[in-house]
Amino acid sequence: MPQFPVVVVGASAGGVEPLQEVVAALPPDFPGAVFVVLHIPPYSPSHLPHILSQAGPLPAVHPEDGEPVRPGHIYVAPPDHHLLVEGDQVGVKNGPKENRFRPSVDALFRSAAYTCGAGVIGVVLSGVLDDGASGLWTVKRRGGLTVVQDPADAQFDSMPVSALEYVDVDYSLPAAEIGALLAGLVRAGPSPEAEVPMSEEENRQLEVEVQIAAGGHALRLGLTDLGEPSPFSCPECQGVLYTLKDGTVTRFRCHTGHAYSLEALLTEVSEDIEEKLYQTLRVMEEGVMLLRRMGEQAVQAGNTGNAAHLLEKVRQVERQSELLQRLTQQAVQSRLDDVLPSSD
Known part of the structure; x- marks a missing residue:
């Protein structure tokens, strides 16, 4: 394990600005290593290392798998890869998604807790849903320190709120104050009694989950x-x-x-329901077009009875389609209400 403190930071939507605020307040001689996971689309280029390098005095990079962990450096998860702490090396892995994401905040936090024990500080910033809450719980369980952005200061407060509900957090404060706090905590180091023994069952679960994130x-x-x-x-x-x-x-x-919290699983199931509603709606609309064409052919053939029957079928399917359209719109709006911040 590294012979210096490790800070692990997780963020999602609305997370770039607080990340900039945090690293801007870190001193040039910061004696710890910083690992950052920000949820981004898997195949989009990430400019976050450049953004964070410009925001503060420490260099930020997308690391290579297996490179040594060095103090005074910021390691940013590359797109579509988990970022892990593996002994005194950086792990960049393509393991299964957690809470629908790769990179996963939980995967990073667990690997740091497993490797560093009480020598890790976990930080959760702005984001939607609850990635990071489980990993922060593990950091706390292993004796590490936990820091959460004040939800009132976050553009998207779901991740901070979930972490605060899930974990007995040590510090909750605005992002602009977190960097100075981290500098002080890292310099002080963990107290000798901070390490918390875990049961054999807990250690085994943590070991297995870290290995799974690494591709096991x-x-x-x-x-x-x-x-x-x-x-x-x-x-x-x-x-x-x-x-x-x-x-x-x-x-x-x-x-x-693949791993899910209850909230992430519900979100995934809700998206699946929405997708299937749209698929059903498409099939019904295609059925209406087919029935209309059959009715036109019946009229051309002089079969007015069959044409009238087909027209009635069209009306029935259109009524069902309109009902399904309303249900689909309600499902979409419900998901948006769950994800988007309140305008109040």
């Missing part, structure tokens, strides 16, 4: 021994989801490695 085969690593099968299937691969526990909170992971 979940089934071969013994995922089925860590939890009971749930009645739910994985939205990504349709495999069985196994129930895992962080304290009293339930999560899920499938035998190919």
